[in-house]
Amino acid sequence: MGYSREVYEEAMAELDQRRMLARQKAAELRDRMVAKYPRILELEREMANAAIKVARAVLAGEDVDRAVEKIKNQNLMQQAELAEILAKEGIYTPNFEPRYHCPACQDTGVVNNKTCDCLKILLREIAYKRLSYPGMAKDMDFEKLRLDYYPNEPDSRTGIIPRRHMKEIIEYCKNYAEDFDCNSPSLLLRGATGTGKTHVSLSIAKVAIDKGFGVIYGPVQKLLHKIEKEHFGRADGNSEDMMIECDLLILDDLGTEFSSPFYTSCLYNLINSRILDGKPTIISTNFNQNELMERYGEQITSRIIGNFVPLTFVGKDIRQIRLRDKIHNNGE
Ligand SMILES: [Zn+2]
Incomplete structure (x- = not known):
């Protein structure tokens, strides 16, 4: 069904709002957790540097496959440690990912170049409410x-x-x-x-x-x-x-x-x-x-x-x- 421009604009504004809120909440949560557990910062830094570590190991003459395997295992252990810290606080989303209203499209309204179902529902809701x-x-x-x-x-x-x-x-x-x-x-x-x-x-x-x-x-x-x-x-x-x-x-x-x-x-x-x-x-x-x-x-x-x-x-x-x-x- 076709909707008016106003309906589309209201829906997109709502999605923007949802996205922003999800990200803001995730950032606030991260700040709170980092303040309480400074170890999180270290873990994040180590995980972010995984690629550099592989490159360094290879340059130092290590076997590529073995270096990748080693770093991968380290990375998994760091992930697990981070998850364990967060679980203590009752948080079960890894890496402080935002919890989007619609995980499929991450509140963008588009998934695989198509209109996401959440946007279709939202458009309908707004159109009906306006009527x-x-x-x-x-x-x-x-x-x-x-x-x-x-x-x-x-x-x-x-x-x-x-x-x-x-x-x-x-x-x-x-x-x-x-x-x-x-x-x-x-x-x-x-x-x-x-x-x-x-x-x-x-x-x-x-x-x-x-x-x-x-x-x-x-x-x-x-x-x-x-x-x-x-x-x-x-x-x-x-x-x-x-x-x-x-x-x-x-x-x-x-x-x-x-x-x-x-x-x-x-x-x-x-x-x-x-x-x-x-x-x-x-x-x-x-x-x-x-x-x-x-x-x-x-x-x-x-x-x-x-x-x-x-x-x-x-x-x-x-x-x-x-x-x-x-x-x-x-x-x-
Ligand atoms: Zn969606």
């Missing part, structure tokens, strides 16, 4: 979800106890995140505003990203707007392809975007392409099935209903409760 909305994911993880925000009394209309119900939903989503792979099912998180849908979907995103999966997440309105700008030539990029190809796509707050035939056809294309490719998508929405049908028509709604696992979020608006708590606490 996503990291601001909304701040502080969103399962640890920060509070069940006590959900009422513990049965709902007068449905009889459902929100706290108990949400405990099960969150448990399901935690397991979903832990077991996430490219064949995981798609999820439809539905329920009223402020019942934790965005928080849960971004918590899943966080776990999936930490596991190395390519995730794109954002409000539907913003993601579709990006595609629209590119489609009509007002911006460069291939956001739509990336949204189709990523391992997990999270469309937050479906139904709050502007209603337009272009957006509807984009949505259909995103959702349908990912279903055909067997890739998971998570949609959160305030809409129920009838409202989805009314807004998007049969084609999109039937794809969602037929292919997504529905999870219904219940409870009161958590944002309101948080706000009330804040005002209450500040008032004390």
Whole structure:
């Protein structure tokens, strides 16, 4: 896949940073060890002079093969002595070689004149991150979800106890995140505003990203707007392809975007392409099935209903409760 110049530049800067850091750490480690064990300097000097020693021996009339063999053995013993000193300190890399993030390309991004896999992964990560909305994911993880925000009394209309119900939903989503792979099912998180849908979907995103999966997440309105700008030539990029190809796509707050035939056809294309490719998508929405049908028509709604696992979020608006708590606490 082609990436923009900015993505390449950011990736190369990251590789430079990794390389520099690995070298700097190795140099610092060496300085520390040399200060503690001055013998290391002697050993290094002797090993560096091996070639000169061979030359001297030969000039002095020694047999070449024997001289090489002798120096080689000395060298091995010096290596072993150095390794032994370092092992005492729990260091197992010989000769203070930098420990690169990617040993294959030594953090240059190129191996055997080809783009190293680490650079491919990095490019993808950066491109997805640039498409996503990291601001909304701040502080969103399962640890920060509070069940006590959900009422513990049965709902007068449905009889459902929100706290108990949400405990099960969150448990399901935690397991979903832990077991996430490219064949995981798609999820439809539905329920009223402020019942934790965005928080849960971004918590899943966080776990999936930490596991190395390519995730794109954002409000539907913003993601579709990006595609629209590119489609009509007002911006460069291939956001739509990336949204189709990523391992997990999270469309937050479906139904709050502007209603337009272009957006509807984009949505259909995103959702349908990912279903055909067997890739998971998570949609959160305030809409129920009838409202989805009314807004998007049969084609999109039937794809969602037929292919997504529905999870219904219940409870009161958590944002309101948080706000009330804040005002209450500040008032004390
Ligand atoms: Zn590499």
